Amino acid sequence: MTRHVALSTARVAWRHSLRFRLALVYSLVALAITTLSGLVVITLLLGSMDRQFDARLNERADVLADQFTNLSKGLGQRPPAITGFTVLVDAQNRVALSSNGLNLAPGEPFPQLNEYRLPVQGTRVRAVTRKAGGFGTLWVGLPEDDLIAARESAMRALLLSALITPALMLLLGWWVGRRALAGLGQAADLADRIDPTRSLATLPLPQREDEVHRLLAAINRLLVRIEAGQAREKQLLGQIVHELGAPLTVLKASLNRAAERTGDVEVGRAALVADELTFTTQDLMQLARGQLEMxxxxxxxxxxxxxxxxxxxxxxxxxxxxxxxxxxxxxxxxxxxxxxxxxxxxxxxxxxxxxxxxxxxxxxxxxxxxxxxxxxxxxxxxxxxxxxxxxxxxxxxxxxxxxxxxxxxxxxxxxxxxxxxxxxxxxxxxxxxxxxxxxxxxxxxxxxxxxxxxxxxx
CATH class of the missing domain: 3.30.565.10 (Histidine kinase-like ATPase, C-terminal domain)
Structure with a gap:
């Protein structure tokens, strides 16, 4: 009785419950999909931004180099003004012209000519070089601050989605699993209350014919087979005990009378064995009938x-x-x-x-x-x-x-x-x-x- 009450009042711990495991798997799958898709999207987005930045930088460098190379277009005019991060270097790798923000003096060496990514005045700069006709080499750079900021924003968004999405999926999966498995939990509670000493009751089936319906229907068929098997076993056990009871009673009485008449110790021992068998048959009869039938x-x-x-x-x-x-x-x-x-x-x-x-x-x-x-x-x-x-x-x-x-x-x-x-x-x-x-x-x-x-x- 105590064991039956313990079973009927037991509840599955949350970490062992099926709906928690389903929700956890659902969340991990969602995390993997979100992370993978986010990485793909961010990679494509950053790649596109990077190509656009390079196109803009090359376009700027080509325009400036063309102005220095094709002087016939501006015959009688001065060379174009140097603006932004732009440096004109002569054949001796010395500064001929530079934009105002670089603070480079004419004739000063320019060792950064072959560097294409470098910090300039605290700003990350990406640069390219072009031949500037007879004037030397043109070095043109654009700041990458906007590109770096976009990359950092995209990674923060990916990290945030990787943290929030699994939590939301876990809660959603728990709620969905609780609703989907409600019939299974109720069936488990009803199964705990089934008394095997009585006629086994079948479990109610949900209206929706899903996997839970199929499982409960299979359990009901199993219960019917168990009940039929128990009935056959009780019937067979009762018949065996009934067939043994009468002969044992006669044998016990005969041995008791023989022991009293002859005083033989072996006959008395045999009478005790018959008495033991008689009580065993009574125990078997009680087991066959069951507690509620007594x-x-x-x-x-x-x-x-x-x-x-x-x-x-x-x-x-x-x-x-x-x-x-x-x-x-x-x-x-x-x-x-x-x-x-x-x-x-x-x-x-x-x-x-x-x-x-x-x-x-x-x-x-x-x-x-x-x-x-x-x-x-x-x-x-x-x-x-x-x-x-x-x-x-x-x-x-x-x-x-x-x-x-x-x-x-x-x-x-x-x-x-x-x-x-x-x-x-x-x-x-x-x-x-x-x-x-x-x-x-x-x-x-x-x-x-x-x-x-x-x-x-x-």
């Missing part, structure tokens, strides 16, 4: 009546505690649960070990403490020791599962641990008290309890 028959019985039953079923048990009170329970079921615990304890302790059953009666609950001197519970099994067919002592593995089931049906619980060198099981039931006007009917209640079919069978 009916509880409540009686208020003296604790000593329960002690007498258990003493006959599991001889060699040491009974401790106060057995003078009464217990509200289903006597047959409670006897079955305690008998399973004592039989397991005797099997673990061995013929020379000790097994004790202590009754602790408090106003809140009644506790049955079974202690043995055996090796204790295997630590690697933990709570799995209460699952069907899980055993650490060589038994069928049904006793503890059935005993806990019976305790839960009484409103109590069954726990196990290692105490004092051996295993200790505590079966707790809610305490119940009777008023004074009901004490006189206690003997009649006990008679009614003994006359139940299950008790007669035992």
């Amino acid at each position: 009916k509880m028959v409540w009686h208020y019985i003296p604790a000593r009546t329960l002690l007498g039953r258990l003493d006959r079923l599991v001889p060699g048990t040491r009974f401790e505690g106060d057995w003078s009170g009464g217990i509200l329970c289903d006597p047959d079921r409670l006897t079955q649960a305690l008998r399973n615990l004592l039989a397991n304890a005797r099997r673990a302790a061995g013929p020379d070990g000790t097994v004790s059953l202590t009754l602790e009666d408090t106003p809140e609950q009644v506790r049955f403490v079974v202690q043995d001197s055996g090796p204790g519970l295997p630590p690697e099994l933990g709570e799995r020791i209460f699952e069907p067919f899980i055993s650490g002592s060589g038994s069928s593995g049904l006793g503890l599962s059935v005993s806990r089931q019976i305790a839960v049906m009484h409103g109590g619980n069954l726990t196990g641990s290692n105490q004092g060198g051996g295993a200790q099981f505590v079966l707790s039931l809610p305490s119940a008290t009777l008023g004074d006007d009901q004490d006189d009917d206690l003997e009649e209640t006990e008679s009614a309890e003994v006359s139940t079919p299950a008790a007669a069978h035992r």
